[in-house]
Amino acid sequence: MPETAVQLDVETRQRLLNVAAELFAEHGFNHVTIREICQAAGANLAAVNYHFRDKLGLYKEVVQMAADAMNKFKAEILDTVEPQPPEERLRGYIRLTLHRLLDPHQESWMEKLIARETTDPTPAIDLIIEKGIKPTVERNGRMVGELLGTTLDDPRVWQCFLSVQGQCLFYKMSMPVTLRMAPPGFQYTSEVVDALAEHVYQFSLAGIRALAAQPAPPQMGWRS
Amino acid sequence: MPETAVQLDVETRQRLLNVAAELFAEHGFNHVTIREICQAAGANLAAVNYHFRDKLGLYKEVVQMAADAMNKFKAEILDTVEPQPPEERLRGYIRLTLHRLLDPHQESWMEKLIARETTDPTPAIDLIIEKGIKPTVERNGRMVGELLGTTLDDPRVWQCFLSVQGQCLFYKMSMPVTLRMAPPGFQYTSEVVDALAEHVYQFSLAGIRALAAQPAPPQMGWRS
């Protein structure tokens, strides 16, 4: 059993995964050819088929990476924010999320790929949901629930959370349009993102508080 | 000058446009083949080349249709809503928008196609921006501006508008994921959308009012 040979292939395997992640995120599954990936990774054309059976096998593994990264990243944000009081927790969550999403300095292949799968899912979307989204649903809900003064089964919890998350993700997803609508030379600098985050925070906190003052209508929750 | 001949080709031309609109919206530019379109439209393979020069020519014309439809649709909503007092105007805007976006009974190829171009633009995105978005920017801004008690050059106007629009569009764009996260059998029925709209309205109105109480930070506006 020569397991050093595995060492070697791990190298090109990883190289393929890294290159493929960026290319898939940037151009989408169908816009990227195996030949491009292999050339960029300095590997032979047949490498993808050898290591991942086929193009879709490679893609699925890339999505898996993205889901794991997303989970880790969301958990990090929540860890950072959790010791603070509820209001500051929300503010921090929004700020960190937006920076992660919008800062041009951030590696963002993961977000791009997930945005792609969100609006235009492939069979790999289940991976993202199971490993990237569901694990943090509860913690996210608690963050909002505390501000609302209710528990997770209150429908307002996920409605409000979606309103917050929606604003953040919308800025990411509509970036190509926003950049064309904004004045020439506009960029999401750190200061701009900070200001944006502050706006979303103020806006959302007021929204949450307003809804906290109302009775909850009976409605459905989330699958867990 | 045989101009009745034009009549005839208008027919297959229109048939091609209609079929292509749905297919492009559903599967994206690269997932749809000319052969599929022509077969679905009952036209010959060469029909696309004859009537639209090439595949991209057809696509651009479809996007043009979508941009016009979007402009018209947004204008209709604003027309419907404009005579009402500011709060009801916002509520109606959100309700009509969400119904248009989420109701499964609505023809939604236009929204799907625009969502596609928003997150993943082709050269045709400019058409959407120029003919679909920009014409209504000012009216949208006025709607929010009135609630804020400021004018269009106040950066809070478009920030708040984007927060509202962002929530609405987010529900549309993340529909594939939402449907998987929601309980089995969940659908965007008219009642569900109404409830959702009411939430977005309450949430956003509170957000806007909260920001109206603060001084505006100096910042950039929109390209016009």
Place this chain on the structure above:
DNA sequence: ATCGACTTCAAACACCTGTATAAATCATAC
């Protein structure tokens, strides 16, 4: 040094795609 595994390589295959072309068909105008 040799064996045997794992890995890489170059080439080819089969398929599908957008596009072009020339013949056939159609509807109208004279």
Place this chain on the structure above:
DNA sequence: GTATGATTTATACAGGTGTTTGAAGTCGAT
């Protein structure tokens, strides 16, 4: 009815795609 121009048809082409294959290479264990 025939000529004319617009439209449709069938077919062919050139390029690119994912995938396969068998030979060559690599490297550690014996």
